[in-house]
Amino acid sequence: xxxxxxxxxxxxxxxxxxxxxxxxxxxxxxxxxxxxxxxxxxxxxxxxxxxxxxxxxxxxxxxxxxxxxxxxxxxxxxxxxxxxxxxxxxxxxxxxxxxxxxxxxxxxxxxxxxxxxxxxxxxxxxxxxxxxxxxxxxxxxxxxxxxxxxxxxxxxxxxxxxxxxxxxxxxxxxxxxxxxxxxxxxxxxxxxxxxxxxxxxxxxxxxxxxxxxxxxxxxxxxxxxxxxxxxx
Ligand code: SAH
Numbered sequence: 384x385x386x387x388x389x390x391x392x393x394x395x396x397x398x399x400x401x402x403x404x405x406x407x408x409x410x411x412x413x414x415x416x417x418x419x420x421x422x423x424x425x426x427x428x429x430x431x432x433x434x435x436x437x438x439x440x441x442x443x444x445x446x447x448x449x450x451x452x453x454x455x456x457x458x459x460x461x462x463x464x465x466x467x468x469x470x471x472x473x474x475x476x477x478x479x480x481x482x483x484x485x486x487x488x489x490x491x492x493x494x495x496x497x498x499x500x501x502x503x504x505x506x507x508x509x510x511x512x513x514x515x516x517x518x519x520x521x522x523x524x525x526x527x528x529x530x531x532x533x534x535x536x537x538x539x540x541x542x543x544x545x546x547x548x549x550x551x552x553x554x555x556x557x558x559x560x561x562x563x564x565x566x567x568x569x570x571x572x573x574x575x576x577x578x579x580x581x582x583x584x585x586x587x588x589x590x591x592x593x594x595x596x597x598x599x600x601x602x603x604x605x606x607x608x609x610x611x612x613x614x615x
Contacts, residue, residue: 412448412464419450421468425476429498430468435461438491438519457509457612459605461489462551466584466602468495473572473586473599474547476500483542483564485535485607486551490516493528496549503528504542506535509612534610538564545569552607553582557594565589574604 413431436447438461443453452460480500484493487507497503505528507513513532520528536558543564550573557573565571569589576582584599
């Protein structure tokens with residue numbers, strides 16, 4: 384576990400107890416995820432390894448390991464850690480998988496997916512968010528995520544089919560292009576529901592008989608909107 388000192392003078396870290404404030408905070412973060420039912424070792428490990436405070440604004444560093452969503456630029460938000468872990472777990476990721484994520488936002492969810500899967504392609508409609516996410520991922524040494532500016536509702540035909548698709552914005556129906564770009568036996572996890580109404584995380588599995596659907600937990604996500612964003 385990497386600990387990040389806050390406001391220490393040079394050389395002071397050596398006097399910290401073996402479990403400083405930051406590492407206790409991160410242990411509690413993992414325990415809270417386990418208590419809420421996150422079971423899979425690779426998901427907990429990925430949540431442990433990705434430093435969430437690097438994906439939120441400096442003013443929110445102290446809140447990074449609490450279980451809440453936090454604001455990022457362009458009126459968007461970084462999802463609550465439990466929801467990030469839950470959706471990752473529902474994807475049933477394997478190391479050979481290529482994952483398409485819609486809604487890069489801060490890049491945090493992409494970094495978590497990238498700890499488990501071979502490759503992550505993430506599409507964001509705001510250029511500003513995409514650029515900031517790229518810079519953060521690079522600073523964190525994440526090499527297997529590609530961030531693309533575009534309309535994620537259209538997917539990325541040239542790279543299809545995808546083993547897994549994760550949508551991190553809410554939509555009333557699964558976008559047909561994404562369903563078409565899901566591999567056979569592939570899994571898509573997507574929050575379904577009206578813009579300001581009840582939404583649920585839904586897991587869709589592409590089988591020989593069509594799409595199998597499992598409705599999971601109730602959530603609240605920002606909306607999936609068509610087209611690239613006009614503002615930067
Ligand atoms: N996964 C992000 C949180 C995403 S918030 C994280 O870990 O921080 C949802 C994001 O979806 C927002 O950034 C929003 O701009 C983006 N979004 C909404 N509609 C989109 C679309 N059609 N294509 C791509 N991104 C979209």
